[in-house]
Amino acid sequence: MIEILNVDHFCQAVPDLEKQSDFLQKVLGLLPSKISHQTDFDNQVLSIPGNSKLGWELMSPNTNKSFLHRFLDGPRGPGLHHLTMRVQSIEKTKNQLIELGYEPWGAEGNVVYLHPQKGGQGFLFQFYEANDEDVWYDTEPFTDNEKNTIGIKSVDHIAHAHKNVSGLVDWYQKTFGFSPYNGDSDNTSSGEEFKIGLLQLPSKQLKIEIIAPAHPESFVQKFLNERDTSVHHLTLEVEDWDRATAALDFHGIRTFGERSNVGAESLWHEAFIHPKETGGVLLQIFWQAKPGLWE
């Protein structure tokens, strides 16, 4: 098992970095750092408001030959490209990958990867070693007080679509030591369209949700047919529902799949924003009157 200290950031690969950065800042309220120019790509890390202490990196190709074109033109692009986690020791992580039966990929300096097609379950996992003074993304929780932004409170979860819920739940437990949410030994449930498993990270920054089709016509099956196993959506909790929906209206961004639970004590709302509007990531936003109501 790979011992994870915390999640540092996730990264979205897009064709146009500045356009996407504009969306993340003006609509989602993220705070930018400066854009860096690498040999094959440009990148920028933005800070996500709220209490998750997570960075949102953007990458886009800056040459015709950039390796990112393969991702962007492939079935999973544009969209979430990798998830970066901090580990105590990169040497230990390489050995742990080998013990798990995977080839440590792209090892260089204090970094190593688990490749999407070589064990990563359709998603690229990056590990890096840092001492406490040299953490890549290191921002304290903060509140978004800007105008016309949705007001993110936290990143609730990343949903990973897979054909087999318990298979992928086991994989996350065995590979990273993530535990079933709420301590349930199984913690999988089944709806009409899909089956769900929920995992908590030791750092409690976010959850990983596993979704699998409940029947062959399920939208999850359609997603798997098109994109194969990979990240399906990203879910954000907002501070204030009226503020979030007013911000989306202001920017002319449509939502769909709105649902609410009624009752003053049990009130929650949720809605989705189509990947076409968000640079390739299906976004779910929700608000709840108190913690634990919406799940």
Ligand SMILES: [Fe+2]
């Ligand atoms: Fe990254």
Ligand SMILES: [Fe+2]
């Ligand atoms: Fe979800």
